[in-house]
Amino acid sequence: xxxxRRTMLYVPxxxxxxxxxxxxxxxxxxxxxxxxxxxxxxxxxxxxLIFNALRTLDYEGIETVVRINGLDTPFGLDDIKAxxxxxxxxxxxxxxxxxxxxKEVEAIIEAEEKLAGLESGSIKLMAAIxxxxxxxxxxxxxxxxxxxxxxxxxxxxxxxNMKTKRxxxxxEILFARSQIVTAARAAGIYALDTVYSDINNEEGFINEVxxxxxxxxxxxxxxxxxQITPVHRIYTPEQKEIDFALRVIEAIHEAEEHGxxxxxxxxxxxxxxxVDRAERVLAMAKASGIxxxxxxx
Amino acid sequence: xxxxxxxxxxxxxSSDVMITVSENTSKGIEIExxxxxEKQFGKQIRRVINEKMEELGIKDATISVNDKGALxxxxxxxxxxxxxxxAGISHVRWEEK
Amino acid sequence: MAKNAxxxxxxxxxxxxxxxxxxxxxxxNTPLVRRDKGVxxxxxxxxLIDTVEQAVxxxxxxxGMTISFHHHFRNGDYxxxxxxxxxxxxxIKNLTLASSSLxxxxxxxxxxxxxxxxxxxxxxxxxxxxxxxxxxxxMENPVLIHSHGGRARNIETGTIKIDVAFLxxxxxxxxxxxxxxxxxxxxxxxGYAKVDAEFAEKVVLITDFLVEYPNTPFSIHQDQVxxxxxxxxxxxxxxxxxxxxxxxxxxxxxxxxxxxAEVVFASGYFEDGFSIQTGSGGAxxxxxxxxxxxxxxxxxxxxxxxxxxxxQMVKLHEEGLIRRLLDTQSFDLDAVKxxxxxxxxxxxxxxxxxxxxxxxxxxxxxNVVILSALEIDTEFNVNVITGSDxxxxxxxxxxxxxxxGSGLSIIxxxxxxxxxxxxVDKVQTIITPGETVDVLVTxxxxxxxxxxxxxxxxxxxxxxxxxxxxxxxxKAQRVAGTPETIEFEEKIVALIEYxxxxxxxxxxxxxx
Numbered sequence: 001x002x003x004x005r006r007t008m009l010y011v012p013x014x015x016x017x018x019x020x021x022x023x024x025x026x027x028x029x030x031x032x033x034x035x036x037x038x039x040x041x042x043x044x045x046x047x048x049l050i051f052n053a054l055r056t057l058d059y060e061g062i063e064t065v066v067r068i069n070g071l072d073t074p075f076g077l078d079d080i081k082a083x084x085x086x087x088x089x090x091x092x093x094x095x096x097x098x099x100x101x102x103k104e105v106e107a108i109i110e111a112e113e114k115l116a117g118l119e120s121g122s123i124k125l126m127a128a129i130x131x132x133x134x135x136x137x138x139x140x141x142x143x144x145x146x147x148x149x150x151x152x153x154x155x156x157x158x159x160x161n162m163k164t165k166r167x168x169x170x171x172e173i174l175f176a177r178s179q180i181v182t183a184a185r186a187a188g189i190y191a192l193d194t195v196y197s198d199i200n201n202e203e204g205f206i207n208e209v210x211x212x213x214x215x216x217x218x219x220x221x222x223x224x225x226x227q228i229t230p231v232h233r234i235y236t237p238e239q240k241e242i243d244f245a246l247r248v249i250e251a252i253h254e255a256e257e258h259g260x261x262x263x264x265x266x267x268x269x270x271x272x273x274x275v276d277r278a279e280r281v282l283a284m285a286k287a288s289g290i291x292x293x294x295x296x297x
Numbered sequence: 298x299x300x301x302x303x304x305x306x307x308x309x310x311s312s313d314v315m316i317t318v319s320e321n322t323s324k325g326i327e328i329e330x331x332x333x334x335e336k337q338f339g340k341q342i343r344r345v346i347n348e349k350m351e352e353l354g355i356k357d358a359t360i361s362v363n364d365k366g367a368l369x370x371x372x373x374x375x376x377x378x379x380x381x382x383x384a385g386i387s388h389v390r391w392e393e394k
Numbered sequence: 395m396a397k398n399a400x401x402x403x404x405x406x407x408x409x410x411x412x413x414x415x416x417x418x419x420x421x422x423n424t425p426l427v428r429r430d431k432g433v434x435x436x437x438x439x440x441x442l443i444d445t446v447e448q449a450v451x452x453x454x455x456x457x458g459m460t461i462s463f464h465h466h467f468r469n470g471d472y473x474x475x476x477x478x479x480x481x482x483x484x485x486i487k488n489l490t491l492a493s494s495s496l497x498x499x500x501x502x503x504x505x506x507x508x509x510x511x512x513x514x515x516x517x518x519x520x521x522x523x524x525x526x527x528x529x530x531x532x533m534e535n536p537v538l539i540h541s542h543g544g545r546a547r548n549i550e551t552g553t554i555k556i557d558v559a560f561l562x563x564x565x566x567x568x569x570x571x572x573x574x575x576x577x578x579x580x581x582x583x584x585g586y587a588k589v590d591a592e593f594a595e596k597v598v599l600i601t602d603f604l605v606e607y608p609n610t611p612f613s614i615h616q617d618q619v620x621x622x623x624x625x626x627x628x629x630x631x632x633x634x635x636x637x638x639x640x641x642x643x644x645x646x647x648x649x650x651x652x653x654x655a656e657v658v659f660a661s662g663y664f665e666d667g668f669s670i671q672t673g674s675g676g677a678x679x680x681x682x683x684x685x686x687x688x689x690x691x692x693x694x695x696x697x698x699x700x701x702x703x704x705x706q707m708v709k710l711h712e713e714g715l716i717r718r719l720l721d722t723q724s725f726d727l728d729a730v731k732x733x734x735x736x737x738x739x740x741x742x743x744x745x746x747x748x749x750x751x752x753x754x755x756x757x758x759x760x761n762v763v764i765l766s767a768l769e770i771d772t773e774f775n776v777n778v779i780t781g782s783d784x785x786x787x788x789x790x791x792x793x794x795x796x797x798x799g800s801g802l803s804i805i806x807x808x809x810x811x812x813x814x815x816x817x818v819d820k821v822q823t824i825i826t827p828g829e830t831v832d833v834l835v836t837x838x839x840x841x842x843x844x845x846x847x848x849x850x851x852x853x854x855x856x857x858x859x860x861x862x863x864x865x866x867x868x869k870a871q872r873v874a875g876t877p878e879t880i881e882f883e884e885k886i887v888a889l890i891e892y893x894x895x896x897x898x899x900x901x902x903x904x905x906x
Contacts, residue, residue, distance in 0.1 A: 019371075044378055057370060
């Protein structure tokens with residue numbers, strides 16, 4: 001079953017109160033940020049806070065992600081050394097422009113995993129693409145490492161680089177979004193959309209989530225717990241989709257029972273993409289609280 | 298590690314703690330504790346501080362703590378950050394953790 | 395046989411009438427009626443007294459008596475301090491104070507206790523410095539903490555005999571007809587005050603808004619009132635009522651509110667004609683947002699809301715989603731306006747609200763109540779009055795009344811506040827016994843009282859995160875650590891009276 005990544009909740013890495021409770025809002029992932037939300041004077045303190053939190057607290061199965069500082073800053077290397085030992089599920093690399101950015105980080109992680117006596121490959125990677133070069137290199141970034149499970153768009157820096165700004169309809173980042181989700185699909189990894197900063201504009205937020213779902217994104221970064229439910233609601237499959245997915249699974253069981261190698265439904269062949277989608281739909285339905293009992297069919 | 302100047306870390310926000318580590322003119326670890334949960338967790342907070350000081354190898358220090366209900370892991374993190382700052386050491390030895 | 399003052403012969407006794415009193419004249423035996431009929435240039439008949447001091451004297455207040463106040467003016471109250479200052483200056487001592495509750499505005503009471511003016515207190519709540527003062531053992535007699543219903547019961551059965559009630563009212567006419575929704579100090583329902591007005595020996599009204607006679611509609615009526623004093627201000631309007639109660643934006647409270655609403659929907663109690671009471675803030679009030687959405691979706695209307703009425707409840711009523719409002723305390727100006735204008739928003743006395751020994755109080759017909767808690771233990775006992783440090787900082791209020799009366803009582807609270815666990819082995823103080831508490835909803839899980847297998851089975855069919863109360867307690871301890879046990883002195887500083895008059899718990903002096 002595929003891991004759901006509909007929502008990734010940003011948590012400022014130096015905020016002790018938020019760090020300890022991040023998981024109660026039940027987003028699919030929680031991202032502790034050591035980068036833009038932490039002031040330069042507090043990088044060392046935030047690093048220790050997140051290290052301790054990850055080692056001590058029980059985040060009840062919610063996926064943990066840490067956004068480190070870039071290797072081009074005085075902080076990136078220490079972040080990696082610390083976080084490899086803190087064991088979050090994922091380390092997120094900011095401002096990835098090329099495959100080399102990923103490979104550099106991966107090499108250090110490998111070395112530190114060895115030093116720490118940890119199983120190689122245990123920590124996964126994500127990359128944020130935040131500039132035009134990164135957008136152009138999206139596919140090579142997406143395929144730069146076996147550890148890389150997803151790429152995300154960071155729109156704020158991107159539009160600044162592009163000499164424009166953010167608009168409600170998102171046209172200015174349409175190319176970036178399309179490029180990233182296409183690269184992700186071609187590479188077989190996840191695509192996450194950028195944050196929506198106006199927490200009080202519920203309608204605008206919902207419109208944007210509908211758009212990115214239509215574009216094929218797996219989910220969105222959220223900066224407030226209030227944004228989580230709307231995303232999950234929009235990513236909840238409709239009953240038609242659920243019913244069809246259940247029939248696909250049933251068709252698979254039938255084929256297995258009859259020892260048939262070919263699965264068919266309504267006279268059409270059911271191939272892998274359809275099976276994958278069916279599993280994804282059922283996983284989302286279950287996560288949305290719609291009780292789906294596969295064993296009932 | 299030796300304390301050579303004053304190091305401060307943490308905030309006074311809810312669930313955080315502000316810790317100041319400075320030189321102690323006399324020997325040993327001296328703790329000045331102010332906590333909103335003094336009665337319930339005063340002893341535990343002191344235990345956490347003493348353990349962390351031993352882990353860091355700091356024998357002499359004055360530690361001033363203003364606690365707003367921080368968990369043990371937060372206290373440990375802030376204390377360690379303040380200690381490194383007080384020792385003037387900029388890189389934590391992660392290999393030893 | 396003798397002739398009476400109307401020149402008629404009246405026998406002095408007859409079979410069935412042992413003691414006949416002959417007519418003595420139209421004015422002789424009714425002192426309140428004016429004798430100067432026909433004399434036009436005198437002040438209209440009134441009960442006005444110039445100063446509070448004169449009223450205290452006229453009311454015959456003496457050492458050792460019981461005085462009472464209400465807390466409808468909340469943190470904006472001037473009345474209690476005003477009256478006690480006067481009483482203190484008159485040198486009166488050893489009074490029993492029966493105030494429906496005491497707030498942070500009543501810190502000056504500390505001086506009067508120290509000076510022996512007040513030596514006994516009956517109240518529902520103690521907060522701020524006054525709460526600390528009592529917790530530190532500074533009163534010889536323990537305070538008696540009662541619920542709202544318990545206070546009404548005490549007064550009606552004579553356990554608390556009020557000698558003089560000093561009732562601040564937002565408006566009154568010269569003869570004593572008062573209501574709570576007119577004037578600059580409008581507070582809405584006068585539910586607590588109504589009980590005092592009915593049962594006190596002497597009733598002194600203090601108002602800042604004298605209106606033309608008769609002040610109808612009225613909550614307190616002229617035939618209950620002895621004296622009226624007009625002052626500049628009975629309270630600070632900003633402390634009395636906010637504009638409209640604001641719904642919390644705190645994401646933790648909103649999360650708890652969502653879960654609580656889901657519990658209500660799945661409980662079997664969410665049906666057309668159900669009744670509801672919520673608290674006035676935080677997660678408790680925020681559930682109304684979700685209730686409203688689902689009520690509209692399913693076409694369910696509530697028969698009444700009880701409380702503690704806020705603008706949210708008023709809006710739901712005006713939208714047609716709640717048929718009637720029963721109001722013992724109005725929390726904001728929207729509620730005040732509504733109770734003044736809408737005959738279906740009805741003021742009820744504290745006795746009607748929750749007195750367990752009258753002929754049937756409002757909480758008996760309540761379906762769902764959503765309450766808060768400072769602490770709850772593994773037996774589901776709830777503490778709303780002392781902090782985890784054992785110091786008095788809350789009120790009994792309507793908690794135990796509504797918990798037992800309702801069909802479904804839900805407690806909403808964060809599992810941990812800062813580093814203080816809400817779910818504990820044993821609460822510091824029991825206000826509401828666990829056998830009346832049905833469900834606990836926290837931000838990290840929901841626990842159902844094992845007594846309610848019906849609710850448990852219904853909730854199991856949902857995706858709500860269910861745990862046992864022990865599991866929640868252990869979760870809290872794993873995160874926050876295990877606190878030291880608070881130490882107390884032997885001395886008892888407060889008795890906690892359950893709504894029926896029995897004592898359910900005691901509070902001891904904290905060790906300094």
